[in-house]
Amino acid sequence: MNSEHPESAPAGAGSGVVQMPVPKYREREALQAPGIPVAVGCLLLLAAGAAAVVAGVSASAQPSAPLIAAGAVLAVAAVLGAAGLTVVAPNQARVLQFLGRYVGTVRADGLRWVNPLTTRNAVSTRIRNHETSVLKVNDAGGSPIEIAAVVVWQVEDTARAVFEVDDFVQFVSIQTETAVRHIANNYVYDAPSERVKSLRDNAEEITERLSAEISERVESAGVRIVESRFTHLAYAQEIAQAMLQRQQAGAIVAARQQIVEGAVGMVDAALQRLAERDVVDLDEERKATMVSNLLVVLCSDRPANPVVNAGSLYQ
Numbered sequence: 001m002n003s004e005h006p007e008s009a010p011a012g013a014g015s016g017v018v019q020m021p022v023p024k025y026r027e028r029e030a031l032q033a034p035g036i037p038v039a040v041g042c043l044l045l046l047a048a049g050a051a052a053v054v055a056g057v058s059a060s061a062q063p064s065a066p067l068i069a070a071g072a073v074l075a076v077a078a079v080l081g082a083a084g085l086t087v088v089a090p091n092q093a094r095v096l097q098f099l100g101r102y103v104g105t106v107r108a109d110g111l112r113w114v115n116p117l118t119t120r121n122a123v124s125t126r127i128r129n130h131e132t133s134v135l136k137v138n139d140a141g142g143s144p145i146e147i148a149a150v151v152v153w154q155v156e157d158t159a160r161a162v163f164e165v166d167d168f169v170q171f172v173s174i175q176t177e178t179a180v181r182h183i184a185n186n187y188v189y190d191a192p193s194e195r196v197k198s199l200r201d202n203a204e205e206i207t208e209r210l211s212a213e214i215s216e217r218v219e220s221a222g223v224r225i226v227e228s229r230f231t232h233l234a235y236a237q238e239i240a241q242a243m244l245q246r247q248q249a250g251a252i253v254a255a256r257q258q259i260v261e262g263a264v265g266m267v268d269a270a271l272q273r274l275a276e277r278d279v280v281d282l283d284e285e286r287k288a289t290m291v292s293n294l295l296v297v298l299c300s301d302r303p304a305n306p307v308v309n310a311g312s313l314y315q
Contacts, residue, residue: 020217020219023157025164027159027222029104029105029107030094030105032104032112032114033112033114034111035111035112038081038085039082042081043078045075045077046079048074049070049072049076053068053071053075054071056070082116084113085111085112086106086111086113086114088111088112090109091126092122093105093106093124093155094112094114094122095121097118097119098118102163123162125156125158127154128153131150132177132180134232135147135184137181137185141188143188144235145199145235146234146236147184147230148230148232149176149180149210149229149230149231151228152225152228153223153225154223154224154226157222160220168222172218172221176218179213179214183210189233211228259299260299263295263299266294267290267291267298270294
């Protein structure tokens with residue numbers, strides 16, 4: 001019985017990413033038997049048929065037509081039975097068709113026997129890698145970036161892989177590149193703040209979404225996505241230098257901000273300790289002068305050259 005379903009509703013509806021038709025075929029186990037006993041039986045039938053033909057031909061009086069016919073029937077039965085033997089390699093499946101209709105899949109490795117009138121397509125179920133080429137796309141901020149990813153995948157449903165798409169390997173390749181472009185368009189390369197997700201700072205979380213999107217796209221082909229990772233991520237060459245200067249400027253500003261905050265804390269602590277220990281009595285003007293001098297010394301990017309005041313604070 002064929003596993004066709006007439007309904008066709010979009011898979012992944014509501015995800016906002018992609019809509020694929022519901023697969024019409026689902027993998028099921030084919031009728032099969034161990035191949036070694038069948039092979040031995042076919043050899044015995046062939047031997048018996050050959051013996052019957054030889055005995056019929058070598059009859060003393062005249063050839064025995066019934067004996068020859070029986071031998072021929074046994075030989076034909078042996079040949080037809082042997083035609084159903086098929087070898088299945090490890091991590092490989094055989095998709096069976098009878099008169100154009102899908103009748104099941106053989107996944108058990110070794111020598112198996114199936115209907116000799118079926119056609120058998122070999123489908124590898126091994127784990128595979130697909131690495132996209134370096135794609136130039138625009139991120140969410142409109143900046144051109146270069147991005148590439150590697151996807152680990154495996155055929156999970158051989159019926160869908162064979163009958164739902166023309167070439168499931170090419171289908172995975174194209175859908176992977178489409179998903180990578182879509183993900184890159186939805187995130188910025190470098191976020192201005194930690195509250196905004198970016199491709200560079202939130203790669204783990206974004207690759208999980210990439211895996212989910214690719215899974216939705218290739219589900220109709222019976223493919224399971226094991227993992228996906230970015231292998232290349234950078235600004236495009238035409239803006240790489242300008243973006244590097246912007247990153248350097250941001251790093252300098254962040255470092256200066258941290259230095260200033262630390263210097264203000266040190267000056268405040270120094271004034272508090274001087275006041276608590278009554279080391280010197282400073283008016284507001286001298287406090288301002290002291291704060292200014294300390295901040296210059298602490299925040300300067302060059303070593304300070306102190307000038308010793310030989311007089312009083314007011315000279």
